[in-house]
Amino acid sequence: MNNNQATLNKLTEMKLSGMARAFRATMETTTGQSFTPDELLSHLVDTEWDDRHNRKLQRLIKAAKFRYYASFEEIDFGLKRNLDKNNLLRLSDKLWIEQHKNNLLTGPTGVGKSFIASALGYQACSYGFRTVYYSCSKLFKKLKLSRADGSYLKELSKIQKQDLFILDDFGLEPFDAQSRLSLLEILEDRIGRQSMIIVSQIPVIRWHEIIGDPTIADAVCDRIIHSSLRIELKGESVRIHEDYTE
Numbered sequence: 001m002n003n004n005q006a007t008l009n010k011l012t013e014m015k016l017s018g019m020a021r022a023f024r025a026t027m028e029t030t031t032g033q034s035f036t037p038d039e040l041l042s043h044l045v046d047t048e049w050d051d052r053h054n055r056k057l058q059r060l061i062k063a064a065k066f067r068y069y070a071s072f073e074e075i076d077f078g079l080k081r082n083l084d085k086n087n088l089l090r091l092s093d094k095l096w097i098e099q100h101k102n103n104l105l106t107g108p109t110g111v112g113k114s115f116i117a118s119a120l121g122y123q124a125c126s127y128g129f130r131t132v133y134y135s136c137s138k139l140f141k142k143l144k145l146s147r148a149d150g151s152y153l154k155e156l157s158k159i160q161k162q163d164l165f166i167l168d169d170f171g172l173e174p175f176d177a178q179s180r181l182s183l184l185e186i187l188e189d190r191i192g193r194q195s196m197i198i199v200s201q202i203p204v205i206r207w208h209e210i211i212g213d214p215t216i217a218d219a220v221c222d223r224i225i226h227s228s229l230r231i232e233l234k235g236e237s238v239r240i241h242e243d244y245t246e
Contacts, residue, residue, distance in 0.1 A: 018051025019044045060125040066133045067168065070119040081111045081235035088231070091120055094127040097164055102196045102228040109201055110237025117166050117199045129163035136169045140179040147178070156182075160189040170200035171210040180216045187223045196224070204230065 004027050011020035022044050026035070035043065072092050077085045090096070091103065103120075105113050117133070124131045146152040159165055165186070175183070190196055202210055204225055211217035 016048055018048035021051070022047035056128065057125055060128070060131060061122065064121055064125060064131040064133050066118040066121055067114045067135075068118040070115050070122060072119045072123045075112075075116060075119055079112075079235070081107070081233045083116075083231070083233060087229070088116070091229075092123055094124070094129070096229075097124055097127070097129055097195045100192055100195055102191075102198070102224060104204060104225070104228045104230045105197060105199045105233070106203055106231070107201070107233025108237075111233040111235060113199045113201075113233060114168055116231075117168060117197050120197060121164060121166050124164045130161065131164040131166065132159065132162045133166040133168065136167055136171070137173050139167065140175075140182060143182045144178055156185060156189065159186055160194070162194060164195045164197070165190060166197045166199070168199040170198050171202040171207065172200075175210065175212050177213070180211060180213055180220075183211075184216055184219055187220060191223050191227070196228075198224065198228075203232075 004023075008020055008024055011017075011023060026040065026043070075083075075088065077083060077088075096103075105117055107113050121131045121133055143152065143155055146155040200207075207225065208214075208217045208221050211220055
């Protein structure tokens with residue numbers, strides 16, 4: 001066995017698949033002869049880093065379960081829907097997640113709220129942040145079932161561990177007593193510790209009303225509304241644009 005094959009075997013055994021692939025490709029072409037030792041090492045390390053980053057990104061995206069496959073670059077700022085480009089571009093950075101900030105995204109049906117939320121979630125995954133995306137109805141149905149089978153605290157712990165929690169269709173269905181309490185518990189765990197995006201067709205001014213119980217509504221609104229960046233979309237549905245992906 002020659003030295004190159006022995007090196008490949010060791011790289012594979014150490015699970016350095018990106019480095020092994022780059023080393024094999026380099027040895028099979030004449031480009032390998034043009035590398036200095038330090039350039040070759042840099043090339044192998046860069047390839048391994050890219051390989052690990054991409055695999056981690058795909059794991060994060062799969063685990064997040066986004067509604068749309070969306071990227072930040074696909075957001076159309078030319079549509080008339082009251083979308084401030086500068087405000088949204090600030091969210092393309094990871095600083096707001098590192099600072100545990102929250103965002104409220106509201107507007108009528110069809111203006112692209114869920115697409116934008118998904119794109120922001122994908123952006124978070126690209127920075128390595130654990131992200132999860134839920135519709136309000138599915139989340140609270142899941143939590144009700146978990147109360148019945150004794151896994152409720154485990155489910156809350158999973159949500160708490162996410163760097164970014166995206167809750168879509170907020171207020172689309174009425175909140176019952178269990179849903180209100182679950183929402184409050186989620187906020188208690190996350191505010192000031194991790195970030196959230198809440199997406200809703202209901203204007204923020206009506207959230208107190210749709211939550212229902214005045215005491216819990218006060219607690220929820222106090223925790224989330226006044227400390228969050230608010231993006232209020234308006235205008236016509238983007239779905240009338242046949243060539244538009246949102």
